[in-house]
Amino acid sequence: MLTGLSCRVTGDRLQKVMARAGIASRRKAEELIAAGRVTVNGRVAVLGDRVGAGDDVRLDGRPVATPKGHVTYMLNKPAGYVSTASDERGRPTVMELVPSSPGLHPVGRLDLESEGLLLLTTDGDLTLSLTHPRYGHEKEYRVWTAPEYVPDEVVAKLAAGVDLEDGPAAASARRVPGGAVLVLREGRKRQVRRMFAALGFEVDRLVRTRIGSLELGDLPPGGHRRLGAEDLERLGATEPLV
Numbered sequence: 191m192l193t194g195l196s197c198r199v200t201g202d203r204l205q206k207v208m209a210r211a212g213i214a215s216r217r218k219a220e221e222l223i224a225a226g227r228v229t230v231n232g233r234v235a236v237l238g239d240r241v242g243a244g245d246d247v248r249l250d251g252r253p254v255a256t257p258k259g260h261v262t263y264m265l266n267k268p269a270g271y272v273s274t275a276s277d278e279r280g281r282p283t284v285m286e287l288v289p290s291s292p293g294l295h296p297v298g299r300l301d302l303e304s305e306g307l308l309l310l311t312t313d314g315d316l317t318l319s320l321t322h323p324r325y326g327h328e329k330e331y332r333v334w335t336a337p338e339y340v341p342d343e344v345v346a347k348l349a350a351g352v353d354l355e356d357g358p359a360a361a362s363a364r365r366v367p368g369g370a371v372l373v374l375r376e377g378r379k380r381q382v383r384r385m386f387a388a389l390g391f392e393v394d395r396l397v398r399t400r401i402g403s404l405e406l407g408d409l410p411p412g413g414h415r416r417l418g419a420e421d422l423e424r425l426g427a428t429e430p431l432v
Contacts, residue, residue: 212293306398
């Protein structure tokens with residue numbers, strides 16, 4: 191068989207199938223294909239390949255599961271769990287709190303001691319749309335601080351932007367009893383905690399309460415539920431802002 195030709199003209203594009211399997215976003219899947227790391231029925235795949243039921247898709251020699259539909263869970267992450275599929279230090283992970291499913295992975299992260307709304311999905315495209323800054327999905331956090339009273343000038347500084355070691359960061363904020371509520375359109379590592387630390391405050395507790403229009407609601411700590419179509423719509427548009 192000649193290389194460089196698509197193996198079929200029907201079926202779904204290979205990168206789409208890989209994204210559905212939770213392997214990677216479509217863009218990353220295209221990079222894996224271009225690098226020669228993907229095979230279809232024993233042949234090195236090329237961009238443009240389409241696959242269907244019964245085709246043997248492999249990444250680095252390992253079979254790629256291709257589920258018929260995606261699964262997305264909303265979890266109320268408790269403190270003390272890491273937001274990864276596994277942990278080399280043996281700490282409990284969020285994967286222990288939801289049903290197992292091929293390709294399931296956390297969408298972004300909440301750090302070890304942070305709590306609240308965390309999504310887990312098998313959909314690589316959904317992961318990209320929710321984590322890439324260009325899509326501009328809002329994320330809301332309830333923050334308890336020490337000192338507890340957050341003055342107006344600190345709220346103003348948060349909105350204007352705080353200088354961090356990896357660049358300025360800004361968030362809309364409002365004062366509430368015991369701390370503040372922040373809304374971000376990006377999600378750098380420990381960003382909320384670092385922003386408050388730069389202004390002389392320590393974060394005692396941090397709970398993510400909303401992503402887009404999807405709210406945590408009364409889901410108990412450690413609890414989860416599978417999202418339906420209406421829930422996914424509440425996450426907002428997935429078209430890039432720019």
